[in-house]
Amino acid sequence: MAARAKSGTRRASAAKSGSKPKSPAAAKSRAPAKKSSRGSPATDFSQDQELEAYREMLLIRRFEEKAGQMYGMGLIGGFCHLYIGQEAVVVGMQMVAKDGDQVITGYRDHGHMLACGMDPKGVMAELTGRRGGYSKGKGGSMHMFSVEKGFFGGHGIVGGQVSLGTGLAFANKYRGNDNISFTYFGDGASNQGQVYESFNMAKLWKLPVIYVIENNKYGMGTSISRSSATTDLSHRGASFDIPGEQVDGMDVRAVHAAGDKAAAWCREGNGPYILEMLTYRYRGHSMSDPAKYRSKEEVQKMRQEHDPIEQVKARLLEAHATDEDALKDIDRKVRSIVNEAAEFAQTDPEPDPSELWTDILR
Amino acid sequence: MPVQVLMPALSPTMEEGTLSKWVKQEGDSIASGDVIAEIETDKATMEVEAVDEGTLGKILVPEGTEAVKVNTPIAVILADGEDVGALDGAVASAMAPEEVAPEPGVPAAKPEPEAEKKPEASPAKSTETKQIHPDESPEAAPEVPEGTETVEITVREALRDAMAEEMRKDESVFLMGEEVAEYQGAYKISQGLLDEFGPRRVVDTPITEHGFTGLGVGAAMAGLKPIVEFMTFNFAMQAMDQIINSAAKTHYMSGGQVTCSIVFRGPNGAASRVAAQHSQDYASWYSHVPGLTVIQPHTAADAKGLLKAAIRDPNPVIFLENEILYGHTFPVPMMDDFVLPIGKAKIAKPGKDATIVSWGIGMTYALKAAEELKGEGIDAEVIDLRTIRPMDVDAIVKSVKKTGRCVTVEEAWPQSSVSSEIAAQLMEKAFDWLDAPVLRVTGKDVPMPYAANLEKLALPSVKEVIEAVKAVTYKD
Numbered sequence: 001m002a003a004r005a006k007s008g009t010r011r012a013s014a015a016k017s018g019s020k021p022k023s024p025a026a027a028k029s030r031a032p033a034k035k036s037s038r039g040s041p042a043t044d045f046s047q048d049q050e051l052e053a054y055r056e057m058l059l060i061r062r063f064e065e066k067a068g069q070m071y072g073m074g075l076i077g078g079f080c081h082l083y084i085g086q087e088a089v090v091v092g093m094q095m096v097a098k099d100g101d102q103v104i105t106g107y108r109d110h111g112h113m114l115a116c117g118m119d120p121k122g123v124m125a126e127l128t129g130r131r132g133g134y135s136k137g138k139g140g141s142m143h144m145f146s147v148e149k150g151f152f153g154g155h156g157i158v159g160g161q162v163s164l165g166t167g168l169a170f171a172n173k174y175r176g177n178d179n180i181s182f183t184y185f186g187d188g189a190s191n192q193g194q195v196y197e198s199f200n201m202a203k204l205w206k207l208p209v210i211y212v213i214e215n216n217k218y219g220m221g222t223s224i225s226r227s228s229a230t231t232d233l234s235h236r237g238a239s240f241d242i243p244g245e246q247v248d249g250m251d252v253r254a255v256h257a258a259g260d261k262a263a264a265w266c267r268e269g270n271g272p273y274i275l276e277m278l279t280y281r282y283r284g285h286s287m288s289d290p291a292k293y294r295s296k297e298e299v300q301k302m303r304q305e306h307d308p309i310e311q312v313k314a315r316l317l318e319a320h321a322t323d324e325d326a327l328k329d330i331d332r333k334v335r336s337i338v339n340e341a342a343e344f345a346q347t348d349p350e351p352d353p354s355e356l357w358t359d360i361l362r
Numbered sequence: 363m364p365v366q367v368l369m370p371a372l373s374p375t376m377e378e379g380t381l382s383k384w385v386k387q388e389g390d391s392i393a394s395g396d397v398i399a400e401i402e403t404d405k406a407t408m409e410v411e412a413v414d415e416g417t418l419g420k421i422l423v424p425e426g427t428e429a430v431k432v433n434t435p436i437a438v439i440l441a442d443g444e445d446v447g448a449l450d451g452a453v454a455s456a457m458a459p460e461e462v463a464p465e466p467g468v469p470a471a472k473p474e475p476e477a478e479k480k481p482e483a484s485p486a487k488s489t490e491t492k493q494i495h496p497d498e499s500p501e502a503a504p505e506v507p508e509g510t511e512t513v514e515i516t517v518r519e520a521l522r523d524a525m526a527e528e529m530r531k532d533e534s535v536f537l538m539g540e541e542v543a544e545y546q547g548a549y550k551i552s553q554g555l556l557d558e559f560g561p562r563r564v565v566d567t568p569i570t571e572h573g574f575t576g577l578g579v580g581a582a583m584a585g586l587k588p589i590v591e592f593m594t595f596n597f598a599m600q601a602m603d604q605i606i607n608s609a610a611k612t613h614y615m616s617g618g619q620v621t622c623s624i625v626f627r628g629p630n631g632a633a634s635r636v637a638a639q640h641s642q643d644y645a646s647w648y649s650h651v652p653g654l655t656v657i658q659p660h661t662a663a664d665a666k667g668l669l670k671a672a673i674r675d676p677n678p679v680i681f682l683e684n685e686i687l688y689g690h691t692f693p694v695p696m697m698d699d700f701v702l703p704i705g706k707a708k709i710a711k712p713g714k715d716a717t718i719v720s721w722g723i724g725m726t727y728a729l730k731a732a733e734e735l736k737g738e739g740i741d742a743e744v745i746d747l748r749t750i751r752p753m754d755v756d757a758i759v760k761s762v763k764k765t766g767r768c769v770t771v772e773e774a775w776p777q778s779s780v781s782s783e784i785a786a787q788l789m790e791k792a793f794d795w796l797d798a799p800v801l802r803v804t805g806k807d808v809p810m811p812y813a814a815n816l817e818k819l820a821l822p823s824v825k826e827v828i829e830a831v832k833a834v835t836y837k838d
Contacts, residue, residue: 102584136617143615152583152620157607163573164608167580174536174562174586194604197573204568359618360652362676
């Protein structure tokens with residue numbers, strides 16, 4: 001298992017949260033000594049930033065909990081990969097994105113869609129295979145897109161999105177704009193050959209792409225140490241001279257700081273950047289996960305000590321002296337959005353049978 | 363005895379070339395391995411090395427001569443001690459090519475590597491002849507206004523012209539692939555494009571098919587219109603996942619939101635003596651997939667008109683070319699913007715006794731067979747499918763309703779072939795009109811062998827087509 005990088009020193013406010021869950025900074029760091037990739041220090045957030053992060057992460061959390069529930073009720077079929085635990089990664093990164101940037105990821109993609117500003121109703125209705133879903137019910141959990149919001153999927157073949165995301169960056173460079181492709185993939189995908197083919201071209205042609213490796217430590221049921229000859233994935237671009245760093249992916253501020261730096265690098269025309277987000281998924285790989293490959297204690301420990309949402313909440317209450325009622329109000333609003341989405345996803349009709357034959361060719 | 367130096371072949375498909383320069387002059391002494399001349403084809407240039415020692419006795423073909431046929435004697439080397447007097451006999455025999463011994467010390471032609479992954483066979487005598495097909499007059503096609511003038515160009519030039527015209531028209535069109543830019547194309551299809559459009563739009567990629575295909579598809583999703591050249595479609599197997607899972611399916615999976623306007627093109631099928639890994643015809647593989655359009659042209663006019671249409675098409679298009687056809691010449695309409703409709707077959711030769719359906723290089727067998735059959739009193743109609751998917755089944759059915767018989771011709775393997783699909787379609791849609799079972803003339807069900815005789819056996823032949831047509835017309 002990859003060691004968590006100590007990604008910053010300015011966590012005092014969170015560490016002082018008393019009975020509140022301990023921050024990762026307070027936990028014993030097991031960062032490897034020879035690390036060349038230094039995590040960006042987590043700069044403090046303003047109250048507004050903390051509130052934004054809290055709201056966005058909570059929306060993903062509650063949405064995914066609801067999706068899990070609906071899957072259990074048989075309302076969602078097929079594969080369903082929940083993002084619970086990893087919320088800080090996409091939320092922190094989206095805080096540095098600007099209009100015209102693109103996001104592309106694999107199949108654990110609901111969080112990315114919500115963070116891109118896609119309508120939870122459309123996402124949930126796609127999960128239930130209804131006509132109001134983003135893909136009219138024809139894509140499902142793993143295949144949703146919103147060209148309007150710059151979200152290019154949702155891809156079901158491990159690693160496939162890495163070449164595609166590199167192509168999005170190629171288009172930016174071709175057009176001469178300063179947009180970036182945020183290309184997400186997991187520790188599992190990081191062993192696919194096309195990832196390195198893409199790294200090579202991205203560096204060769206100086207393409208504006210941030211490769212965000214969401215290292216949640218398990219590719220399906222295989223821990224990274226059982227699948228990967230080297231487990232510091234931030235070094236995976238070394239052969240191509242692509243800079244990379246490990247980031248505490250459970251701390252939205254650290255993600256934001258690293259994303260900011262990487263984005264500036266890309267926008268200045270320096271080519272690709274790798275951010276290895278050390279993160280964790282609380283749920284199984286998909287809904288039918290035997291959970292035999294890791295202990296309950298390990299999961300419990302991550303939840304209690306590193307939960308990205310609890311960290312923000314603690315800081316909001318302590319450092320920013322936010323009124324607890326204000327947070328409860330956010331909770332209520334988020335629940336209501338999710339309930340509305342769930343309601344819509346169950347009442348919206350299935351696609352018309354004629355849709356079987358549409359959208360094959362334009 | 364004086365040794366003749368013959369015009370070498372740079373590749374198995376080369377038929378002729380230009381003798382651009384003599385590096386050695388008459389009277390110069392020559393050591394084995396010395397470069398004595400330079401030759402050029404439309405694909406590449408190469409140096410001719412001597413394999414014998416001696417003196418360059420006589421230059422038979424002056425520099426600057428174009429269209430020198432492969433195996434034509436170009437010079438005579440005198441062995442040490444021989445004098446000019448010995449030349450007379452040698453030169454005389456050189457002037458009578460039919461007397462030339464098959465292998466009189468052919469100079470070591472040093473083929474420029476097409477690419478690391480595309481090892482060319484050593485120079486071999488090319489058997490196919492460059493030909494103009496009179497039946498292929500595009501005037502027959504309704505797409506061309508009557509009286510339009512034509513120009514004779516090769517399929518190679520037609521493809522290049524199509525790309526250049528579309529790139530001039532649309533800034534979002536670009537070409538990427540291995541050796542497409544500075545090398546001017548492994549098969550010289552992209553010759554001159556780098557000069558005109560620059561490295562931004564003519565992009566040399568690393569040898570990384572899976573990666574650059576995915577990159578191209580991503581760029582297409584972002585709204586660009588890439589033309590991805592595979593050095594051959596054999597290498598596209600590495601990229602199959604991106605072609606099928608990403609390019610073909612995303613429009614559907616996104617409920618119509620994401621489009622992928624991209625052309626995958628390159629030589630497909632057997633060339634000459636390149637063995638099993640470089641000789642596969644992928645038409646049926648791609649034609650299986652909804653979301654893909656598959657085009658396999660035969661003539662230069664179709665290559666040009668359909669490639670232009672493919673580039674403009676908002677969907678992913680597989681454009682299957684053929685190395686042997688690259689050098690074939692056909693009349694192409696001289697029109698400002700010659701575009702052909704995708705999905706339309708054409709009647710290449712009208713007839714009434716039997717229908718021969720083919721496409722791509724299969725048409726060379728089909729047309730020759732039809733010509734010979736005509737001499738025997740069988741008037742076959744030849745349909746050039748041109749597009750494999752969507753298949754113009756109506757055109758085939760219409761013809762079969764007239765003739766009552768059908769033979770298909772293709773170089774690919776028989777099982778699950780395009781021919782099999784045609785047979786199934788005819789069973790469903792023209793069963794009552796069929797007077798004989800549909801017969802398929804295909805490549806043999808074996809990996810492509812290297813040996814010349816075996817390769818010939820593995821491919822279909824004109825004779826097999828003739829036999830099949832006689833069988834369905836009960837004339838044998």
